[in-house]
Amino acid sequence: MPRPKVAFYWCASCGGCEETVVDLAEDILGVVAQVDIVLWPVALDFKYHHLEALADGEIAVTFLNGAIRSTEQESMAQLLRRKSQLLVAYGACAHLGGIPGLANQFGREDILRSNYETAPTVVNEGKTRPQAVTEINGYRPHLPEQHQVVRTLDQVVDVDYFLPGCPPTPELTKAAVAAILSGNLPPKGSVLAPDTALCEACPRRATKPADVKFTEFRRPHRHLLDPQQCFLAQGVVCLGPATRSGCGVQCPGGNMPCTGCFGPTSRVRDQGAKILSSLGANVAGRTAEEIEPTLRGIPDPVGTFYRYALPASLLRRRVDIPHA
Amino acid sequence: MPATATPAERVELKSGPPPAAPAGSGGRNWSTRRIERTIKYESDRNVGFGRDVMRVPGCEQLENCIQCGTCSGVCPLSIYMDHSPRQVMALTRADFRDEVLRSHTIWLCASCYACTVECPQQIRITDIMYELKQRAIDAGIYPRRFPIPVLAHEFTHMVRKHGRITELVLVIRLFLKTDWFAALGNWRLGLDLTRTGRFSLLTERIRRHGDIARMLDAVDQPKHPSP
Amino acid sequence: MNAPAQPPAAPPWTPRIVAFFCNWCTYTAADLAGVSRLKYAPNVRVIRLMCSGRVDPQFILEALRRGADGVLIGGCHPGDCHYVEGNYKMLRRFGLLQRMLADLGIPPARVRLEWISAAEGERVKAVINDMTRQLQALGPLDLPGKFADWDAEIADLAATLQTESAKEPEATHTWEPPKVLVQPQ
């Protein structure tokens, strides 16, 4: 019996998700023994035409990480979708847009100008920018074009499962692989992580008093944080209450608050709006004058509340950017 | 041309007894009594006049008048008026344009603002009086020899020409245009004022008085074009 | 006028406002405006909630996303909340939400929080007319249209891929650049 074919691919991502696969350590051998990897650009030298040569649906499962923000990524997503029976959005970027999704606060032109012209470290006197097609010695190499909008994977192609996290933990990955190999699969569209917020697993939960009222929001890099007490009780914005658990509470374990990479629970449509609602409602003060100084402790609401989920949010991006 | 009340509809019974009254009844001498028909017909109305006034900023509250008479009650001059301020409000609201613009009430108003202060409906009665005065001037139906419009006219005329007024000249012009005979009765006062330096015998003017004239020209566009 | 050849002129655009009114004050005030036969612009569509504290920011974003040009939230005056202080909770959220919306390119005039007591039918009228005027001046927000615009780039490429694959059904290279790059010099 032939081993099921598996593909790994990365789009707009940092590579951290690939690390997780490596972090499976010796377990990866077990996986490799059971499957036939047909694509894994970070580790193995497969060519695209190998992939294209496969029949539609020939790949059993593709794990795709990274957001979709270029024509190349989009067409690869389309291709892998066609070739795969199951497509798993792997990691926060594919799931929610991730850190690259924060680019949705700006226009493509702004980003290109910043990266190729105005950033302090750039030396580019000719103001050269990547071109879709260039003439070099009679050849016409093509480069992918950047999209106007950063997208989650499921905004581009149909996705079967989501593995959340920045990156997903090895444990969740193993569980997902095991579920797929065994055929013991949840309903399509599921996020393969617990549907409860992180506090449920957080050892600091017990230290949160019942009457937390915010008079000040403190930024974690400016204070020595109590390593035991609930961050919210210390006035530090923690997205744990609005974020799925399943990560093993790693950030609070390292004395840093949750920043929300696992995304919202299934009952929430917009992670940022929800944590905003919760934090806002619990601010002390009754007049705009009393409330405002407290809220100033959150200088960048979009970056704070949508650190990983701006493309997956209800508005998806800054809405007043004209298309270049 | 707005539809004004046509004088032809008025029947003046200047002489002779009214047809219904038997001649010589009650020993009254009907021949000396002037009887006018005082009824108002709908055709006497200048429909839209009241609304038009109420559209002028400051005059909007007129629509809320409850005819309580407070304005007349506090007006120091209402005892001399042909129509009380309250009646002017009612006539204006009822579109009797000619009646209102011909009333000398609007010219007697001394702008003391007592009515505006006390009006329970917060109607700016003084402002409405000003509006009516302006309309009367625009319509050319103000009393020509009545001192108040003449004074206003001469005052602005002088300011436009010289940048300020010269009291003596102003007073003389006022008397000449209204009641020159009255000047004779006031010669002594005039002499005293001259002697005490209140009256200058020379025309006074400011520097660059042409600028004043240009400023006045800019704001002095006729608001209500004459018909 | 008889001009069958001319298509009917597109109706002039007017804003759509979704309003979330608390049951006790603002919804009642809107009822009072009706009972008093006050006339206001027909652009507002009211959703009744028990308290302005129930207004989930998700509702506001959802309304904008679905095509509202503005969102109006009406609650009881400070100190008058039927539920003691639900309105304060909305006020606290609101400050943060407005800042976040500004960062996402939605000007503050599009999302408005008003305290309107049950007696203030006149105020319902004034606020709705005023907001309608303001939004009229701002023009359409039209997020559904923007979403469609944004997604056009995806749809275009998807369509291209579709046609390309239809042309070359077997083992085709749907994506040109790599082929060029791997060609030996």
Place this chain on the structure above:
Amino acid sequence: MVSLKPEIRIGFYVCHCGHNIASMVDCADVAAYVGQLPGVVLARDYKYMCSDPGQELIQKDIAEFGLNRVVVASCSPLLHEHTFRAAVAAGGLNPFLFHMVNIREHASWVHTDRAAATAKAKVLARAAIRRAALARELPQRQIPINPGVLVVGGGIAGIHAALTLAEAGKHVWLIEREASIGGHMAKFDKTFPTLDCAACILTPKMSAVGAHPNITLWSHSDVVQVDGYVGNYTVKVRRRPRYVNEELCTGCQECIGNCIYKEPKFPDEFNEGLGKRKPIHIPFPQATPQVVLIDPQVCLNFKRGVLTDRCKKTCVEACGDRKAIDFTQKEETKEIQVGAIIVATGFKPFDVRRVPQYGYGTYPNVYTALEVERLVNASGPTAGEIVLRDGRRPSAIAIIHCVGSRDKKTNRWCSRVCCMYSMKLAHLLKEHSGAELYNFYIDIRAPGKGYEEFYDKLNEEGVHFIRGRVGEVTDWAMIPEEEGKLVIRVEDTLAGVVRRIPVDMVVLATGLEPHADAQAVRRLFNMSCGTEGFFLERHPKLAPVSTFTDGVYIAGCCQGPRDIPDTVAQAGAAAAEALALIDRGHILQEPNTAHVLADCSGCKSCLPLCPYTAIGFDEATHQAVINEALCKGCGTCVAACPSGSIGQHLFEDDEVFSEIEGLLTADPEPTPALAATP
């Protein structure tokens, strides 16, 4: 697009409400549009949905067409939601599978363009249809009711309401701020139009209150806190010290005669300061309770309210072994439990100093109407003789109507009673003094049984009625006849002339306005106020004594100016409403409570948000728990739960989202040219 489950069968009804809706909304068109929406089995338009045939139509259709959701587009849910829920329940459906669309108050009545109003009605109906598909069956919850009633304010309204309830066997706590009940009515001499003596008709009712076994009367007391909810209110009452033990005082008043002050020296509140009283006093002879009290601001045994024990205490000696006088009495706060509350806190007479042109406070012979009530009263400061402050007897009296009424600078409303009481005072003053009486009025408002006849009677008596609002009252004489007189300057608007009328006495018919602390009282009982500051009824026609807070009713002038017959009628109505509530023994509570889902993470974000402490934390499961008996259904915790783990019955997230979606999907037809502003 919400995917509708196949079993959803919605019946839709659009009500014409006679012409109220049909004149501005094309109801048939709305029904036709909704009829083709997914999930809608039938859509009808009908003349009056709230009528019996309308309700029966719904019930018949439920049976015949197997409807499992009902949506009615008609008036405000605040008006008829319960009617239709009951109809749906009678048809065999759970009442919460009903949803209501407000196309009258929110569309037909407020818009002027029929096409726009119709389009809006369709949109609102479409949203309701989407939402109704998600409606869930909910249980009706019953809560027991405490049978006691709190009546706040012991004027004629409070007295009548308290007696009515007490007679019905309910226990009533009657709380009065002043030392005695009786209110303004106790100060009146006669009542219009029948001219029966106010004391004669009021005193028996006051005594009945004092003696009734079912009434606990606490005068000289204030309500300071109200907690709880309909059927179960907990009320804190502050009882201010009177320095006389109510249980021990027999009302013999020997202490008053023996007070160290031989003569009454201090302005007597009951007589509007026209008479004098001693530090220990009883407000007026028929005061209820018949208990004296000590004014610590002027009693020699106190200094500025603080006990000094410097007086010989002749009052204590006079009281003897009854030992009722207790200088050490302290303020106490008592707590009572009631099921319903009637607020009858009355009005405040307009402060005439706000109208300086009428000379009150400048000219001694200018009086307020309430002062004149005391002046003409046989037990008043002058024993009913009309003697002016300067000792003269008036030969001409002016009564100026609408002082502090119908005036946008002060109070714009008509105070309703001034025309009638001015005529009553004119009659009494003429009767007592023989003076010429002039009434200056804007309009005579006499719309009541026997009121116009009373006006006729005054005309027959030769009282002058001059239509014109007085410009000023002055003592500046223009002619010799005006010397030493107060001159009324007024336009007689019917004659069209300005008149000056010299008089000796001026009576200002003061309007009625809300108490200065009406806003604080409103907050205390969670009521609303109209713009003018009177308490707001739930509906001006159909719920005139109810408020927006269930179980709190209003009666009398705290709701708006009214005369005694109307006040008594309203007090009776408020008592009946309270009785209907508490006699049921239980109430059905709106099931809009919040509930915690199984996926709660225990983040505790919701705990501080609940004003009713309905949310607790279960230490065993580490999850929030909501006590549904305490939850009032505001939904604040629902909106704030960061993981979406709290739901709210009747207002679930998916229901609201579907309503938003329904409101905003493409318009049902080319949008008609909507005017930006009407």
